[in-house]
Amino acid sequence: MKVFKFGGASVKDAGALQNLAQIVATQGGKQELLLVVSAMGKTTNALEQVYDLAVAGQDFSEPLEQSRQYHLSIANELFPKQENPVYERLEHLFAQLQQQLPPYQEESEGNYDKSYDQVVSFGELISSVIVHYFLQEQGIANTWLDSRKYIQTDNTWREARVDWAWTERVIKRDLPGILAQQLVVTQGFLGGTNNGLTTTLGREGSDFSASIFAYCLDAEGLYIWKDVAGLLNADPKRFAHTVRYRELDYQETVEMAYYGASVIHPKTIKPLANKSIPLYVKSFLDPSAEGTKICDCRFDKLAPAFIVKDNQCLVSFSAKDFTFISEKNLGTIFNALSELRLKINLMQNSAISFSICTDFYEERLHRLIDTLQDQFSIHYNTGLQLFTIKNYDNDSIQEITQGKEVLMEQRTRTTFQVVCRTSPLAPS
Numbered sequence: 459m460k461v462f463k464f465g466g467a468s469v470k471d472a473g474a475l476q477n478l479a480q481i482v483a484t485q486g487g488k489q490e491l492l493l494v495v496s497a498m499g500k501t502t503n504a505l506e507q508v509y510d511l512a513v514a515g516q517d518f519s520e521p522l523e524q525s526r527q528y529h530l531s532i533a534n535e536l537f538p539k540q541e542n543p544v545y546e547r548l549e550h551l552f553a554q555l556q557q558q559l560p561p562y563q564e565e566s567e568g569n570y571d572k573s574y575d576q577v578v579s580f581g582e583l584i585s586s587v588i589v590h591y592f593l594q595e596q597g598i599a600n601t602w603l604d605s606r607k608y609i610q611t612d613n614t615w616r617e618a619r620v621d622w623a624w625t626e627r628v629i630k631r632d633l634p635g636i637l638a639q640q641l642v643v644t645q646g647f648l649g650g651t652n653n654g655l656t657t658t659l660g661r662e663g664s665d666f667s668a669s670i671f672a673y674c675l676d677a678e679g680l681y682i683w684k685d686v687a688g689l690l691n692a693d694p695k696r697f698a699h700t701v702r703y704r705e706l707d708y709q710e711t712v713e714m715a716y717y718g719a720s721v722i723h724p725k726t727i728k729p730l731a732n733k734s735i736p737l738y739v740k741s742f743l744d745p746s747a748e749g750t751k752i753c754d755c756r757f758d759k760l761a762p763a764f765i766v767k768d769n770q771c772l773v774s775f776s777a778k779d780f781t782f783i784s785e786k787n788l789g790t791i792f793n794a795l796s797e798l799r800l801k802i803n804l805m806q807n808s809a810i811s812f813s814i815c816t817d818f819y820e821e822r823l824h825r826l827i828d829t830l831q832d833q834f835s836i837h838y839n840t841g842l843q844l845f846t847i848k849n850y851d852n853d854s855i856q857e858i859t860q861g862k863e864v865l866m867e868q869r870t871r872t873t874f875q876v877v878c879r880t881s882p883l884a885p886s
């Protein structure tokens with residue numbers, strides 16, 4: 459069997475859904491097929507905005523209505539008959555979503571992340587319902603599956619951790635029988651706790667969902683349909699000249715994803731590598747084109763890969779009592795970072811100071827400073843970019859660093875990383 463994953467761009471409007479149906483009909487073959495779909499277009503961002511307004515006690519009716527109209531207008535193009543059951547399902551989902559958005563209550567303050575998951579998950583629920591009915595309409599019989607009942611997670615809201623044993627057992631128990639009958643349509647990004655609450659697997663986590671299903675079903679391949687020709691050596695939205703990798707090994711791909719190549723969610727690769735399931739990154743704009751195959755393979759020389767992370771922040775700590783940076787100091791700093799879920803993208807230490815480059819989350823940064831300021835003097839710079847070049851050479855380093863103010867630099871035999879300023883210094 460195969461797993462196909464369709465992200466936001468591939469389901470963003472009625473034309474995209476017609477293209478999706480075409481891909482399923484022509485590329486799915488006669489095999490068993492499970493489809494994992496993301497929210498349509500930028501719906502998750504829109505729902506985040508609605509949720510934040512609700513939390514702030516502000517009026518969220520307009521953006522909520524815009525999102526409803528966006529989905530209904532796609533449905534109107536796809537389902538001209540108003541008696542189509544899709545409309546009832548959609549109205550029901552929007553009514554449920556509305557119920558999750560009460561005016562902000564003081565006592566729910568600690569539940570921001572939990573309620574976030576209950577709200578933003580509607581993007582995937584809605585899109586998968588539309589895809590389900592549309593494929594039916596096109597004569598492609600399919601079962602709509604609630605992935606929250608199959609991908610069981612803990613309650614680490616917004617970044618839930620999968621209970622692999624439970625998930626694999628239940629998927630293996632139920633899905634082969636359904637797949638033998640017909641195609642399955644389910645949601646990416648979502649999981650569920652053992653007491654029936656919705657969780658999400660981290661932004662852009664639908665690739666990971668698809669990988670979980672592929673792993674549990676021992677799929678022969680996972681196909682991720684994107685708006686690019688495959689995995690390229692740089693984001694074509696940032697770099698004028700890119701090359702496509704025809705094949706890449708799991709290790710190389712996981713490193714690119716880890717450093718920030720947003721084309722694939724970093725958690726996607728490990729489950730596939732564990733079972734040697736190939737991952738195909740394919741273009742939904744040119745479905746028969748080759749794309750990129752990620753598998754067990756090895757290459758000696760690869761084109762340098764450029765990865766850019768925006769909105770970075772460089773934080774440096776020095777002990778207030780002028781002692782050297784010791785393992786004990788580092789332990790304290792790492793603990794605080796872990797508590798606040800601040801991920802280190804790059805780090806460096808000298809005799810009396812320790813510096814990290816991390817994604818800039820203002821509120822979490824201030825909490826970090828509050829926690830550590832008794833022990834450390836802390837300075838930070840924001841408005842930075844982190845550039846990573848894998849398989850670098852002198853020309854590629856020159857291309858990236860030319861004309862930029864470099865704040866931190868590091869290199870191994872294969873990887874070059876540099877933090878540069880992109881905007882005026884923010885006060886610290």
Ligand SMILES: Nc1ncnc2c1ncn2[C@@H]1O[C@H](COP(=O)(O)OP(=O)(O)O)[C@@H](O)[C@H]1O
Pocket residue numbers: 464465466467468496662683684685686688689690691692693694695719720721722
């Ligand atoms: N190395 C890369 N190769 C290809 N695309 C990349 C790369 N790095 C970043 N991208 C970006 O990833 C985008 C596709 O991923 P994404 O937007 O997450 O798709 P979707 O949400 O539809 O699944 C491309 O449009 C491209 O701008």
Ligand SMILES: N[C@@H](CC(=O)OP(=O)(O)O)C(=O)O
Pocket residue numbers: 464465466467496497502503581646647660661662663664665
């Ligand atoms: N819709 C979710 C999950 C996701 O993976 O989306 P996409 O496949 O469009 O990146 C998000 O935007 O975070």
